[in-house]
Every structure is written in structure tokens, then in C-alpha cells.
Amino acid sequence: ATDWVNTWYAVAFSAELSSTVPFKASLFETPLVLFRDTATGEACCLADECPHRLAPLSEGRLVDADGSTRVECSYHGWQFEGRCGSCALLPQLDEAALAERKYENWGARYGARTHAVAERQGIVFVWLRAGAAPSSEPPVVPKSVESRALILQALQTNMLFAELAKGQLEIIISAMAQHHVARGEVLIRQGDVGDAFYTVEEGAFDIFVKMRNNKSGHGKKVATAGAEQDRNSQWCSSRSTLQGRACEPLCGL
Secondary structure, three states: OOOOOOOEEEEEEHHHOOOOOOEEEEEOOEEEEEEEOOOOOOEEEEEOOOOOOOOOHHHOEEEEEOOEEEEEOOOOOOEEEOOOOOEEEOOOOOHHHHHHOOOOOHHHHOOOOEOOEEEEOOEEEEEOOOOOOOOOOOOOOOOOHHHHHHHHHHHHOOOOOOOOOHHHHHHHHHHOOOEEEOOOOEEEOOOOOOOOEEEEEEOEEEEEEOOOOOOOOOOEEEEEEEOOOOOOOEEEOOOOOOEEEEOOOEEEO
């Protein structure tokens, strides 16, 4: 089963984050607030809820204090450090009152939940599980200008992606990786659950349709497609009525 919590998700573009205005985002109904730390320039991400009364931190403001950026809750003015989530200010209690009540380690005790953040190629990625150390790198694979243009054109002409904005398509392009297929290897098998989108950069593949009365083999060949036949040949793996086998070595994206 796919572990959809312990993984990276693209939530914003780097240019959208600042040290003056909180950026609100959401992943699988998990509210997030992001901003940029003044001192380091790093992106920070906290759960978008004050641990006091669960008010959205994104509706508060960002303040510069002690050389770092904090997010302040608009409800009671609690402030939280962006890099660690520690509560840095409780306006209702001064330091003397905190010491008198023996609130040890109160900053962490009343802190906000944090999410790991990484920036790659102008995209901000967030690790969905709060407080967890990422076990992998964000899904960004370097590509040539020509490869990015090829994938972009394929996505824009595909019904599943055609309505996405240019920025959203760039996120998909950055995550796609090169896949080499040997001659005779089946790339997509009829009836399999779809989990991949292919754009053929080099080579070609045969397309077969398996009929109900055909119990063996690849079925009936209905077409050959590839880089030479169609520069924008693409394949979206789905529970389809066809399957493909490489008739020439493939280099796909």
C-alpha cells in the first residue's frame, strides 16, 4: 500500500513565500501555514492551528523578533518560531509568572506542530507527517530544456492534464524520471491498474489489443507508435483495453 503520509508534496512556489504575509495551504485536509524566516531565508511550515484554541495561524501575522520570524496567533497573541515551532511568547504570562508556576520547557510544551520543508527548482515541498524526519529527497529529477519541452507538450495535449495551469504542469515535469525499456519488454499490460504516464523520447512500441476469446499471447497488433512515428507519443497507464511492448529500445520520460 502507498504510504501517502510519509512523503513529499509540492504546496507552493518559492516566490509565493515571504517574511511578511503567512501563506495558507492544505494537504489532504491538513491545514498548513508557510512563511520565510528573515534570518536564514529558509522556508518554514507549521500546522495551521494554534495549540491553544486551534485558531488558524494563517489568519495571524508575521513578526520579526530576536533575528528570526515568528507567526503570531490573531486570537490571543501567542507567537511561534518557524524553524522549530516552539512557543516564543505568551502575552498573558511574563517570564516571572512562568518561573513562579514552574512551567519547565514551556516553549516546546506549548509549541506548534512542524513539517519538514525543502525547496527544489523554485518549488516548495512539505513532508506531510508532522514532526517526522524525511526518509527521502523531494521528487525532482534534473532534465534538459528539450526534455522538459517534450513532456510539457505531451501533458498539454492529454485530456487528464490539459486543464492544469502552467505552474502545476511544471511540478509534474520536475517529478518525472527517465525510464529505459529493452526490446520485447511490456511497458503497460492490459487490465493493470494505472500508475504511470509515459512520454516516448526515443524508440518505438507496438500496441496490442487482447480480445475476449484470445487466451494467450499479446493479442492483436493495432498500431506502432514512438518518437519517430509521433514526436509527442505519450501513454497514460490505466485499466485500459490495450497493452504495449517495445519493438525498439525505448527511452521514456
